[in-house]
Every structure is written in structure tokens, then in C-alpha cells.
Amino acid sequence: MPHSSKGWFLHVSAPDQNGQRGHLVQEDFEVSDLATDEVLAEPLFGCWEGNMEHSLSRRPIDICRARGEQRVILGNAGVVRVAAVGAEVRSLKPGQNAIIFASSVVDRFGYPERMLAYDAPGTMGCMATRIKIKERELVPVPAGTRYSLAQWAAFSVRYITAWSNMELALGTFRLLVGVDEFPNPHVWGWGGGTTLAQLQLAQRQGCRAVMLSGHSPHLEQIRRAGITALDRRPFGQLFFDEKLYAEDSSFRRAYAQAERLFLREVDERTGGERVQIFADYIGSPVFRATSKALSRQGIITTAGWKEGMNITYLRAVECIERHQLIHTHYARYSQALAAVAYGEEHGWMPEVDERIHGFDEIPQLADSFRRGEGGYFPVYSVNAL
Numbered sequence: 001m002p003h004s005s006k007g008w009f010l011h012v013s014a015p016d017q018n019g020q021r022g023h024l025v026q027e028d029f030e031v032s033d034l035a036t037d038e039v040l041a042e043p044l045f046g047c048w049e050g051n052m053e054h055s056l057s058r059r060p061i062d063i064c065r066a067r068g069e070q071r072v073i074l075g076n077a078g079v080v081r082v083a084a085v086g087a088e089v090r091s092l093k094p095g096q097n098a099i100i101f102a103s104s105v106v107d108r109f110g111y112p113e114r115m116l117a118y119d120a121p122g123t124m125g126c127m128a129t130r131i132k133i134k135e136r137e138l139v140p141v142p143a144g145t146r147y148s149l150a151q152w153a154a155f156s157v158r159y160i161t162a163w164s165n166m167e168l169a170l171g172t173f174r175l176l177v178g179v180d181e182f183p184n185p186h187v188w189g190w191g192g193g194t195t196l197a198q199l200q201l202a203q204r205q206g207c208r209a210v211m212l213s214g215h216s217p218h219l220e221q222i223r224r225a226g227i228t229a230l231d232r233r234p235f236g237q238l239f240f241d242e243k244l245y246a247e248d249s250s251f252r253r254a255y256a257q258a259e260r261l262f263l264r265e266v267d268e269r270t271g272g273e274r275v276q277i278f279a280d281y282i283g284s285p286v287f288r289a290t291s292k293a294l295s296r297q298g299i300i301t302t303a304g305w306k307e308g309m310n311i312t313y314l315r316a317v318e319c320i321e322r323h324q325l326i327h328t329h330y331a332r333y334s335q336a337l338a339a340v341a342y343g344e345e346h347g348w349m350p351e352v353d354e355r356i357h358g359f360d361e362i363p364q365l366a367d368s369f370r371r372g373e374g375g376y377f378p379v380y381s382v383n384a385l
Helices: 050-057 063-067 149-176 193-204 216-224 242-247 249-270 284-292 315-321 333-346 359-370
Strands: 003-011 024-031 038-047 071-073 078-085 097-100 103-106 112-115 131-134 138-140 186-190 208-213 228-231 275-280 294-302 324-327 379-381
Touching: 003 063, 024 359, 038 097, 038 149, 050 359, 063 071, 078 149, 097 149, 138 333, 149 193, 149 275, 149 294, 149 324, 149 333, 149 379, 186 193, 186 249, 193 208, 193 275, 208 216, 216 228, 228 249, 242 249, 249 284, 275 284, 284 294, 294 315, 359 379
Parallel strands: 186 208, 186 275, 208 228, 275 294, 294 324
Antiparallel strands: 003 024, 003 071, 038 078, 038 131, 038 379, 078 097, 097 138, 103 112
């Protein structure tokens, strides 16, 4: 029988609102009967993610139009309590807690093509009091976990993404340079919570990690995570704009000075070795500086594009330098299981924001995230524990 629920919906834009930012509307709805491989779940905590901001801004796509749906429920990072299971579900039982695994549509090797509660049609996220979700879109919370369910909610997208990306980036570097030749590579990064998670993991694997930020609270959070924090503000205007650089001499001088200061800092901190792996979750505005900061056999790795999606580079130079560009998109299910097991055993876990927003405060949380307020892992609650 259908189950009543309440959720925050993003509606398709009207024809005269094409491209305008969307907003969340709380509405009642009914969850239909379970299929044999589905789970009726009660979300406990969710974490606000960059893909949710992309959804509200309708960039790079309008997800409602892309899915052919009038309204969608966002929220693909979270922890749920299992309320009921379909007849063929074997890995989960009612009363059990589970982490959302956001790979909804995958290829034949299990790599994600479309994401739960984003561009995968017919899926719903955890911004609702009851949802229907596939068994394969959930990972059991470790039995007797030492960590809070709010932490696991923040773990579910950013940390699993970081695990998959670092596995490929470091593995690629090790194909180029062996551990015996360079045991402690320099790994730098800029971006948000996924970058921080990845640098924490890199440091645990013997790398020397540095994270850049221009936001004082974020710099302090980086330090608390045990990562070397580098304030990027003294470098000045380090966001590259190809058109302005070609046409505006004052911008060109300011950018060139910022780049010189940045590269001088890189050389000082690495003893002239420069950076072996640079996690860049920002995109085109910093790609030029990122690539110049690389050592030979260096790697730029990403799973996101916060500020720019298109990049250009000189192929001949990159070939001679043996630079590698790593691109990943979330993870396979086996990687999620490995990441969760490692996080539980080794304490590789996020520090969630001190304030956890209530279910009715989710729109305010969305606005705070857009303004860059709070920490890297903003969490909201849905149902009582």
C-alpha cells in the first residue's frame, strides 16, 4: 500500500523562467508500492552537496527537463533507516541504517553514468520523510560504528568520491614512479569537502598534503583535519580568464604577478620538486596555475567542476612532461564498500558542521551553502533517531 511522505521539491522551470534559479517547495506526496528490489526508507540525516546547488541553479543542466519530470526530490548524500524491504532484498533488514550510494544508472563495469536524485530519471533523494530506493543504492552502516550517523551522511558522496579518485590518481603515479624512487609525493588540492577528504587519505598513504583556500573558517577546518593549510589570498587574482588576459593589460599584469607568487610558494614548500598529484575540483580558472605547479610525471586529478568545465592545454608540452589528467565520477559499489570499511577502521571521517539544520530549514541551508558560509560538510536532519 502507498505510504504518505513529505518532501522538498524542485519544480521544472516555466517557459518564461528558463535558466532562472529554482527554489525548494515542501509538499506532501505518496510513496508507491515497493518493487521486489526496492527499500522503503526513512532518511535520518542528509548532507548538502555541490550537485544540489547545480540543480537549484539549473547549471550545467536543468535536471527536471533532462529527466522529463515536473518535480524532483534532491539529496543523494545521507543516511536512512530501513522501514520495509522488497521480496528480493537480501542485504538490508527493517530497522537497519544504511548510507546512500548515489550511483543509480551504471555501465556494464559498474561505473556510474547517472546519479541518484540528480540526472537519473525516477529517483528520489533524502530530502523527504519517506522515500523509495533500490537495494543497490544503499550501503549498510558498519555494525557498532564508532561514528555518528551525521558523519556517515557527510561521508556518503564526498568521501566515496575521494576514495575512487585517489585510488586512480595515486595508482597512475605509481605506474610512472615507484615507491622506492619517490616514497612521499607532494599532493596538493583546492576545492571543497571532497578535496579535503582526498588529501586526508593521501596523507594517510604517506604523501605530503597541502590544501589551498581563501576562506578563514575553511583554513581552520583544514588544519584541524591535520592537513597543511595554505591561504591563497596573498597570491591575489589567481583566477585565469583567457579573454581578459588577451585584451586587458591590467588584468594580465595582476594575473602574472599572482601566478609568480603562487609558483614561488610551491617551489619553497616542495624544495623545488613541485607537485606530483594536484587535486583540482575548481576547473578552468585555476587550470593554468595548477598545470604549471606540476612536476614532471605530475598528475592533475578531478571529479568535479566548481567554476569551469572547459579547459585547453598544449598537448606537446604535456606529452614531454608526461603529465596525466585523471577524471572520475563518483565510484563503483565495490569502491564504496572499501571506502566505508577503511573509514570505520582508520578514522578517516568528516568533521560535520556544529549546527545541524532541521528539515524545515533546508532552504536556508541551501542559501548558506551558496554564499559559502559554514564548513565543508553541512548536515541537515529529517526524521528523529
